[in-house]
Amino acid sequence: MRGWTWGLGLLLGYAVMAAGGERRQPYFSWDTVPVYVHMCNESGPFNEEALAFMLRFAMITLEKGQGENVSVCCAEDKILEQAQVIKARRPDIHVLYYINSVLDWEMYRLHQHMLAHPEHWMYQQAGAPVRLRGDPTFPQPSDGMLVFNFTTAAGRQFWAQSCINMTQTGVIDGCFADRAQIGQLPGVSEADNAAYALGHHQVLRELQNQIPGYLISNNDNATDLDALMIETYQNDAASLHALMTAVAAGRLVQVHAGYHGIEHDSNCTNITNTLASFLIGAGERSYYGCSLGWYFDSWSHWNDEYTRPLGRPLANATRSGSVWERTFSAGVHVTFDESTGVGSIDWAAG
Ligand SMILES: *[C@@H]1O[C@H](CO)[C@@H](O)[C@H](O)[C@H]1NC(C)=O
Ligand SMILES: *[C@@H]1O[C@H](CO)[C@@H](O)[C@H](O)[C@H]1NC(C)=O
Ligand SMILES: *[C@@H]1O[C@H](CO)[C@@H](O)[C@H](O)[C@H]1NC(C)=O
Ligand SMILES: *[C@@H]1O[C@H](CO)[C@@H](O)[C@H](O)[C@H]1NC(C)=O
Ligand SMILES: *[C@@H]1O[C@H](CO)[C@@H](O)[C@H](O)[C@H]1NC(C)=O
Ligand SMILES: *[C@@H]1O[C@H](CO)[C@@H](O)[C@H](O)[C@H]1NC(C)=O
Ligand SMILES: *[C@@H]1O[C@H](CO)[C@@H](O)[C@H](O)[C@H]1NC(C)=O
Ligand SMILES: *[C@@H]1O[C@H](CO)[C@@H](O)[C@H](O)[C@H]1NC(C)=O
Numbered sequence: 001m002r003g004w005t006w007g008l009g010l011l012l013g014y015a016v017m018a019a020g021g022e023r024r025q026p027y028f029s030w031d032t033v034p035v036y037v038h039m040c041n042e043s044g045p046f047n048e049e050a051l052a053f054m055l056r057f058a059m060i061t062l063e064k065g066q067g068e069n070v071s072v073c074c075a076e077d078k079i080l081e082q083a084q085v086i087k088a089r090r091p092d093i094h095v096l097y098y099i100n101s102v103l104d105w106e107m108y109r110l111h112q113h114m115l116a117h118p119e120h121w122m123y124q125q126a127g128a129p130v131r132l133r134g135d136p137t138f139p140q141p142s143d144g145m146l147v148f149n150f151t152t153a154a155g156r157q158f159w160a161q162s163c164i165n166m167t168q169t170g171v172i173d174g175c176f177a178d179r180a181q182i183g184q185l186p187g188v189s190e191a192d193n194a195a196y197a198l199g200h201h202q203v204l205r206e207l208q209n210q211i212p213g214y215l216i217s218n219n220d221n222a223t224d225l226d227a228l229m230i231e232t233y234q235n236d237a238a239s240l241h242a243l244m245t246a247v248a249a250g251r252l253v254q255v256h257a258g259y260h261g262i263e264h265d266s267n268c269t270n271i272t273n274t275l276a277s278f279l280i281g282a283g284e285r286s287y288y289g290c291s292l293g294w295y296f297d298s299w300s301h302w303n304d305e306y307t308r309p310l311g312r313p314l315a316n317a318t319r320s321g322s323v324w325e326r327t328f329s330a331g332v333h334v335t336f337d338e339s340t341g342v343g344s345i346d347w348a349a350g
Contacts, residue, residue, distance in 0.1 A: 023226070024173055024213040026094030026252075027058040028285060030312045030328070033275065034058055036254055036287040038098075038176070038229075039299040040066035046082060050296060055089055056306075059254070059287060061096040061176045061216070063294050064105050065138050074109040076166065083171040094173045094213055097166040101159070101200065101217075102179040103134045104146040110162045114146055120155045122147040122196065124187030132185075137293055147185060150199030151192070160207040163215070173213030176229070180204055180217035201225075214252055221245070227252035227285075234260040235273035235341035240281050240324070247283035257290040261341070264292060268301055275305055276336045276343025280317040280324045308332070308347050 028034055037054055040063035046054065054060055067078035076097075083095045104114045114120065122130040131144030149155040163175035183197030204225055208215040214227040221228070221242065228246060233239045233255045246253045257263045257274035268290035278288045291298040311329030318325060322339035336343040 034287045059094040075107040087171040101177040122149045151195040156203040167211045176216045180220040223249035229254040237338040243281035252285035273343040279334045
């Protein structure tokens with residue numbers, strides 16, 4: 001399978017995002033709440049029920065843990081296999097490849113390339129390679145993982161090529177770059193950290209124009225990057241303002257709730273507060289999601305709100321004191337108090 005896809009990818013390659021090219025857009029509609037999923041199945045290929053569920057979302061990010069409990073290499077192949085299945089059934093779903101922009105996760109083939117290229121590692125001032133641990137729900141060495149060095153053009157290309165290669169298969173639209181906002185590493189000199197921060201931002205800025213779809217930069221507020229996830233979205237003013245800033249800059253936004261508040265405590269069954277805040281701030285390319293983690297179980301809920309008619313916003317939200325409100329064409333009225341964090345969605349209004 002790998003042979004033909006990668007070969008086809010090379011044929012299709014380079015045509016993408018040629019100068020002046022239009023970025024491939026994910027499906028977007030105000031008919032109902034725009035939603036995405038971002039997950040993996042540690043045991044292997046998704047079953048039919050899981051696939052049918054996933055096909056209801058406009059965007060799907062396939063996480064690094066896809067098939068991680070099956071002891072064959074590598075994450076790239078396992079993600080690609082699922083992307084092929086998804087695209088064959090619903091080509092308009094925007095499929096994204098998860099790649100960490102700091103940590104050299106060891107389930108990737110990219111890790112084998114990394115081992116062979118110590119010139120692309122980040123080193124501490126004392127001489128040893130930087131090693132960092134990641135999300136403890138994914139398997140990793142106890143002393144941490146190597147870190148990509150973005151201070152040289154060759155180092156940036158080395159990492160970016162992994163995403164580019166995946167999109168050249170034709171079944172992956174774009175990539176999700178985790179830890180995109182990191183500019184400081186422990187034990188690294190101030191000068192090296194400054195060069196790293198610049199290089200990290202530069203590789204993301206360059207990569208987004210070398211792929212057909214979106215590069216989602218996790219937690220990155222830089223407005224010259226086309227897309228971000230706000231991973232720690234909660235029912236407060238800071239999250240809403242971050243969403244509004246990103247929308248005003250024309251960016252695609254994935255809002256991710258579920259780490260905090262009643263969303264967390266209810267296992268994403270009660271999403272009223274963050275969904276109300278999302279609807280206050282959402283633009284033409286904003287998508288909502290709620291999960292406690294990054295495996296399928298955490299995402300396998302279809303909330304009633306996702307099926308309700310919404311309609312286009314009649315206007316941008318207005319504000320009176322700390323309370324925002326906005327009305328949608330299906331008669332939906334939303335309020336969100338950014339100081340108390342309480343939201344309301346009146347689906348029956350109008
Ligand atoms: C996860 O993968 C295993 C192996 O392919 C499969 O048996 C199981 O049903 C899958 N679970 C889901 C939720 O897709
Ligand atoms: C996957 O592997 C981890 C670590 O070995 C283990 O904790 C987990 O139970 C495994 N999952 C399944 C579904 O077997
Ligand atoms: C990054 O890589 C370059 C090229 O190998 C090397 O000269 C530089 O020392 C590295 N920077 C750090 C902080 O490791
Ligand atoms: C990308 O694909 C090229 C051509 O097949 C290959 O030489 C290279 O090793 C790949 N790079 C990565 C990071 O997968
Ligand atoms: C930047 O983004 C993060 C999360 O994505 C958010 O918590 C933070 O408030 C944002 N900062 C600004 C200045 O918007
Ligand atoms: C609504 O907000 C968007 C994004 O911030 C802005 O571009 C647009 O001009 C606003 N529309 C109106 C009518 O104020
Ligand atoms: C959700 O939680 C809020 C409190 O934050 C509560 O007022 C509301 O009744 C809950 N909604 C549901 C459907 O449980
Ligand atoms: C959350 O819900 C999912 C199914 O939607 C379930 O698999 C998981 O065990 C639940 N987690 C908790 C902490 O209740």
